[in-house]
Amino acid sequence: RKEVEQDPGPFNVPEGATVAFNCTYSNSASQSFFWYRQDCRKEPKLLMSVYSSGNEDGRFTAQLNRASQYISLLIRDSKLSDSATYLCVVNSPPGTYKYIFGTGTRLKVLA
Amino acid sequence: NAGVTQTPKFRILKIGQSMTLQCAQDMNHNYMYWYRQDPGMGLKLIYYSVGAGITDKGEVPNGYNVSRSTTEDFPLRLELAAPSQTSVYFCAEGQDQETQYFGPGTRLLVL
Numbered sequence: 001r002k003e004v005e006q007d008p009g010p011f012n013v014p015e016g017a018t019v020a021f022n023c024t025y026s027n028s029a030s031q032s033f034f035w036y037r038q039d040c041r042k043e044p045k046l047l048m049s050v051y052s053s054g055n056e057d058g059r060f061t062a063q064l065n066r067a068s069q070y071i072s073l074l075i076r077d078s079k080l081s082d083s084a085t086y087l088c089v090v091n092s093p094p095g096t097y098k099y100i101f102g103t104g105t106r107l108k109v110l111a
Numbered sequence: 112n113a114g115v116t117q118t119p120k121f122r123i124l125k126i127g128q129s130m131t132l133q134c135a136q137d138m139n140h141n142y143m144y145w146y147r148q149d150p151g152m153g154l155k156l157i158y159y160s161v162g163a164g165i166t167d168k169g170e171v172p173n174g175y176n177v178s179r180s181t182t183e184d185f186p187l188r189l190e191l192a193a194p195s196q197t198s199v200y201f202c203a204e205g206q207d208q209e210t211q212y213f214g215p216g217t218r219l220l221v222l
Binding site: 004008032034042043044045046049087091097098099100101102103104 | 142144146151152153154155156159161167169170201208209210211212213214215216
């Protein structure tokens, strides 16, 4: 089993739609979780950290489910500019400075 | 401030050649990282550093070396380039272990 797994997509959604991605991780002791966004041929950019209680940043909501070992990202009211690849990141081994990146989920928001 | 700068942007190497990928940050942050990203794959951690004079191996360190003589610079050295090292290389920095800010990347082609 991969340490971090994501559905590669693409998820094609119309503007204004709500879309959610999940990411599963294998190490139950992992402590730090993040979502990054990567545009085509560009560097990844931090979208948001994921906290145990869940957190929201505008149209974006991140959740952590420790029991099932997954994190999720919900995007409400999708914009054309949300089209990108969304990378799930987990620190592994837990408590270290090493980060494992998922291969990403591609989102295309259609006009 | 410019954040993270990487040079060169693009390079073609012949098998067996060596080169140094430069990475510099002007934020005076302690944490720096080198990743590679192959097409359709997640980022893989090559080396990281938690401060000047301190470096450690990541997931895929073979064929690479790093040094961290100053807080600002974290060069990545390829001694004997191989086709398997064809990739996009990203350098990242952060003020703590929770956040990483990436440079624009160096595209390397080994023929």
